[in-house]
Amino acid sequence: MTAASALSLLPVAIRRPSSKRYSKKGDGRVGFRVFAVFGEEDVGGIQKKSTWEAIFEVEDPRPRVPLSKGKFIDANQALEVARFDIQYCDWRARQDLLTIMILHDKVVEVLNPLAREFKSVGTIKKELAQLQQELAQAHRQVHISEARVSTALDKLAYMETLVNGRLLQDKNTNESSSDIISPTPSTSSVSMDTVKTASPRKSLNVSGPVKPYHPSLKNFWYPVAFSGDLKEDTMIPIDCFEEPWVIFRGKDGKPGCLQNTCAHRACPLHLGSVNEGRIQCPYHGWEYSTDGKCEKMPSTRKLNVQIKSLPCFENEGMVWIWPGDEPPMAILPSLQPPPGFQIHAEIVMELPVEHGLLLDNLLDLAHAPFTHTSTFAKGWSVPSLVKFLTPSSGLQGYWDPYPIDMEFKPPCMVLSTIGISKPGKLEGQNTRECSTHLHQLHVCLPSSRGKTRLLYRMSLDFAPILKHVPMMHLLWRHFAEKVLNEDLRLVLGQQDRMIRGANIWNLPVSYDKLGIRYRLWREAVERGDKQLPFSNQEHE
Template identity: 70%
Template structure:
């Protein structure tokens, strides 16, 4: 149901306690050789050899700064409080699971047939009762952690609702302000006093993406360095909220096609480049730089094509034309002015607008 519940369902086969074994030989009742084994838990070795050590290696978030009652928090402070609650719940859940694992290993050690030879039934029963009590406390702590996680998620959902309310368009806010304008009759005369509601404060954050002006697409845009585009590599990019992938064809020239296979919509950049064609990792469909599907394994060949963009390489950069108008014949030069030399290249995030 949540993170704590899913962690508690992990298979016990992954939990392998580490023990150090000492043995000695002796003479049995009937003259045979008898082997005695004494097992003890080695905590340091357990921490080193446990494959799940990284799961529990989380720093204690520490105490939270106390908040005075009646104090109003801004959005950033409220989000910080929720973030700390979630961080603490995550740390607490890991500690609870670690406690259950340690208790489970102790139960396995107590029930070990070799260890039982050196303990009486009363001692074993006492140890099992103590372990059962500790295990019950650990399970109760897990339930408390589940409640904390649920409460933190509820707070986060409430904060998300408040933030979304603040992100309403200005038009809606101004409309509600105009509707709240009222006329209050005066007792001394027929004059009316207009009272306006104070405008709602807005957050300085980005909201939903607005539609782009189509004319913005009718330009050449540099999207990648030529040195980064090898014959067997692909460069995925986002351009105007659309996903594309760039690769080199058989002739070595770059091409840009949509990053979605026409068969099962699998991202093409997860595949490979085979003989100048980009190959889908799902069923092996291959596309050329113009978007035409040239290979369909185990399928009758059909005339299938995916969308492609005009792509050009000049002065160490790969350019694309995402617009609908015919591409311009000239591309802006990126060469430095006379007297200047390029001494460094800064690689950016391949996300445009």
């Protein structure tokens, strides 16, 4: 095959017919050929001899003009010869141009393989129409796939509800295994409806008057105050598990927690004052140290008197107590915000609601676009599906589609990290995709059967200058109270219905996962299980 690298073009050789050829006999017309030289590839280092190859033949358009026998031609003959010469030159120029174009096409064909794929406009239009048909078919297939995915998600949500229902069953139930219908995967909606009818949802039984707290719930460390609120000469009265306590600092600056009742005449000690690291009763001046011993009894002989005290410890800016009868655990859970965050607000509120109901509310984010329409969720759209994604044996995870990570830390703490772009707005699909974040800590201390002491701490990883803005803490408190009041009216309504006999966990669904796990954990504690569910913690 002729190689492109060996291609060489020579000037077109055109021979004018000689006078001898005009005198030859024949049809009276002569012609000429157009040649080009094509070199061959080297074979074994020896180049083959170039050959002339005829591209095309053309015929001389001029008719033979008979010459007169005389020495001169007349004027008419001269004009005729000149006219045909001009016509011939024009024709030759056209043929030369055609020759150049043909040779150019051959060069392009050899040197440019893309030229072989040249397509006409009509061919391109035809292929474009075919591609449009394929694209439309792909769109239809995508819609079919989306419908299948939606159906699969619905089935997954239902199966997850069945799993939650199985977890909610009492392990000592008397139901036989033959009465339990196990649904099998099916693409038929009829079979799924049959399964739904045959296997009713299970529910937690959280109804009736608020019961006294189980003693097992006391055997945990509970944060009860922020360190910044406990000055050297101040006292903080609290209720914990329906018992009154008072917190103050001793001579060494360490906090102590005493029963908030004087041994003499049962006067509340927090109405008194702190005197040299001892709390003084306002009634008769009896003074108690942080271990509960009465060290001063003015106006009478000193007796050996001691009131009840609790193990008290200060860690990471919070004061902790151990209200249980069992020996305290050696490790305190960490409630610090992640690295890079600065604490901007620490707020304490006393709420007239049972602490478990408040925890149920904090562990649920699906209610936000319906409840918090005038605060942080203003303008939120309602997602078609809300999920809380979590390990099978964990009390933490993240919300989908919201960029919020959440964790329940026993016995009563909720930690959450929210990805935000500006106040009240969410962005991204998870917290890692967001540039700024808000970290929250909620501590729901069980004060009594109908009251909760709420400790709230807010931290930011941006805008550190806000810490130095005067009166900013009042603005944070106003906003926190506004958000809380949106929840509180609903939770108080739940508490009222619960006391009247309604079950507040009558029909749990898939996004209730974290709240259900909290309730199952609490039931295990109250039963006295040694190994608690959804954690590696053993309950002593």
